[in-house]
Amino acid sequence: MKFVTENVNQTENIGFRLGAFLPYGSVIALFGDLGAGKTAFTRGFAKGMGLECDVHSPTFALVNEYRSPEKTLCHFDMYRISGFDDLYSTGFFDYLDSGASLIIEWSENIENILPDNCIRVYIEKNPLKDDCRNIEIIGCEEF
Ligand SMILES: Nc1ncnc2c1ncn2[C@@H]1O[C@H](COP(=O)(O)OP(=O)(O)OP(=O)(O)O)[C@@H](O)[C@H]1O
Numbered sequence: 001m002k003f004v005t006e007n008v009n010q011t012e013n014i015g016f017r018l019g020a021f022l023p024y025g026s027v028i029a030l031f032g033d034l035g036a037g038k039t040a041f042t043r044g045f046a047k048g049m050g051l052e053c054d055v056h057s058p059t060f061a062l063v064n065e066y067r068s069p070e071k072t073l074c075h076f077d078m079y080r081i082s083g084f085d086d087l088y089s090t091g092f093f094d095y096l097d098s099g100a101s102l103i104i105e106w107s108e109n110i111e112n113i114l115p116d117n118c119i120r121v122y123i124e125k126n127p128l129k130d131d132c133r134n135i136e137i138i139g140c141e142e143f
């Protein structure tokens with residue numbers, strides 16, 4: 001599925017719709033450059049799951065957890081992760097086993113370790129229009 005967004009709210013809105021649509025426990029791999037809108041997408045996604053929380057880049061923590069009594073969303077930033085050992089030390093595999101939903105910024109860096117059934121979201125800046133983003137979502141039905 002492909003979308004074009006013209007501002008940050010529209011990107012959040014696509015995230016919201018995906019978050020409301022996907023079953024709990026889904027793994028979402030985000031791809032896209034610095035400032036593409038991965039965190040904005042995640043903010044919408046968390047709201048779509050019904051989580052009221054302050055979504056921000058977990059660049060230093062590597063993972064943020066957003067919780068409600070029923071659900072947890074684990075938000076990873078793999079910007080500084082380069083290999084299996086690095087990834088192991090973030091607890092990534094424990095989170096995968098936990099049954100929580102996972103959303104992963106900089107999935108480029110763990111491409112060969114992503115679960116086969118993950119949903120892939122590619123966010124690309126439009127080179128000609130500042131606030132435009134091309135978003136492609138692969139691995140899920142229409143929503
Ligand atoms: N159509 C759009 N969609 C998303 N963000 C947009 C859009 N147009 C402008 N922006 C701006 O681009 C920036 C996106 O920032 P965001 O933190 O979501 O990017 P990111 O991909 O998470 O970057 P990083 O790799 O540094 O974590 C915000 O400042 C946002 O306001």
Ligand SMILES: [Mg+2]
Nearest residue numbers: 038039057105
């Ligand atoms: Mg980010």
